[in-house]
Amino acid sequence: MRVRDSVVVVTGASSGIGRATALCFARKGAAVVLAARREEALEEAARECEKHDGAQTLVVPTDVTDPEAVDALAQRAVERFGRIDVWVNNAAVTAIGPFQEVPLEDIRRVMDVNVMGYVYGARAALPIMREQGHGVLVNVSSVVGVVSQPYNQAYTMSKFAIRGLTSSLRQELKIEGVRGVHVCSVLPATIDTPFFDEAANYSGRKVLAMPPVYPPERVARAIVNMVRMPRRETVVGPMGRQMVMESKMAPGTVENTMGIMFDRKHLSRKEPAPANTGNLYEPSPDSGSVPGGWHGRRRTNVRRTLTAVALVGLVAGVGRRMPLVGGGRGNRRARHVLPVAVGAWKVARVVKKRRSG
Amino acid sequence: MRGWDDHEFTPAAGYRFHAARLGPPGGPEVVCLHGISASHLHWVRFARALAPHARTVALDLPGFGRTRGPRRALDVRGLSRALAAWLRATDRGGAVLVTNSAGCQVAVDLAVHSPELVGPVLLNGPTIDAGARTVRHHLPRVVLNAVREPPSHLPVVLYGFLRSGPRRNLRTFRHLLHDPVERKLGLLTTPTVVVRGSRDPITPHPWVREVADLLPDGRLTEVPGAPHTLNHSSPVEMARITRELLTRRSESVSARAPEERTDR
Structure with missing residues (x-):
């Protein structure tokens, strides 16, 4: 599908991958609808988008755990631009810690945002796309949706679930003969975003970005390419791709390696961290940014x-x-x-x- | 013409009005007004997109399409009075009006003298850009737009042009240029959606923004990538907006007192 003049809705567009994706689409001449909880961060992101040849933007503050708010987001997008060509489900949170110590409430919240948020998004976007006869729904999963991580149960569950949802929706559309509507998933490896600083954390250790770290623009590019030429699934980051491939041949080995890697590289062995709920219930107070200070570009x-x-x-x-x-x-x-x-x-x-x- | 369910001919105000219909009979109706050098044919695609939900009635204004007009081209007031007569004769007052280009001016003028006949309105590419009220300004814009429209638009325009003739089109265009549409917009009090294609050179963004702001109950929708005639190039989007207006109309009708409803 052509990216220029398409209408793109991005959830979680206030920071990280979502913001990079919105910017990338704006640069390619698409009209972008930005959704997240923080209005100021969205406004700032919208201004950045508009720098690119006066791209059209619409800011809709949305909490993706509220199905009515997500419906309203789709409605607002249609009211402003007449259609929705691309919907990027991207908003995600995480709660890290030993299984018994993460509050049940937090696990439920992670599933609410990462899984139900995507479900609401798909339910809002797909009827519109079916009616149009074209459209691409991109669900941002993770390499963690193939290779699980310890101390990160809720997030792992949610990312596996997203791949399941994506695949199931694809089958449904295929059986019903809806040819123009595509449902795809994108599996990023570790990406340089504020995600790690904003994670709810009960491990007592500071959350780090596990190397190798890739810049968020790379995921944004992968999503734009997904729209140009829709495919089932794509992995962003060569290390991630390697792990996904290896996990098909030697799942046990990869599982063990990932476990050890997570313990050694994802959680700091020097810096402690107090137990906190991160951005689960309240968004972080800053105005959002694309990189998270992990030097993804330099490290790449x-x-x-x-x-x-x-x-x-x-x-x-x-x-x-x-x-x-x-x-x-x-x-x-x-x-x-x-x-x-x-x-x-x-x-x-x-x-x-x-x-x- | 192919594509329509049937055609109705109604005598009103001394003209024999032609209107093409498509969609389920008995359901809600949507009245479509074409622009200059145009006819009911402009609405075929739109009518098809809307057919599952509502019936489209595409009217030919006097002198255009299959409605014969007077020798001299009618001005905007003449067209809107003819429209009012037709709406009364067919008892379609209050129906959703979907208008394109010059048709928008006719609909706005209708609100001046017969506000009781005006239902929710969709203004697609409302002419005339108040900042460019000359033929000299408009000719390059029209040519540029013709290039941007899909190729299938050409035969439709050609039919419209040949049915109305060059003289009538030029005269009507002069009338349109002198119509102070921006001063009448405040009188269009029904729910109104202004729709513009983002690649429409004839009605630029600042002008359309102004139109939406001047309307008491106006909203702007900008369809990315579309040229001037959205009912031809983006019928699905247009039908979607029209459906929303239909629901708003049914809400307002059911909110009204029952005795008021019966005497309409």
């Missing part, structure tokens, strides 16, 4: 550089052994390339470790 660039260096080293090393590939027997300098590359990689790793503390 560092990773890319290191990979390139390692690749160059590998090619040089192979070249030294096999004259046909490159280098040649007479090239004495090439002999040093591999050890130097490996050395550089090691130094970079140490530097990175020191910096991240």
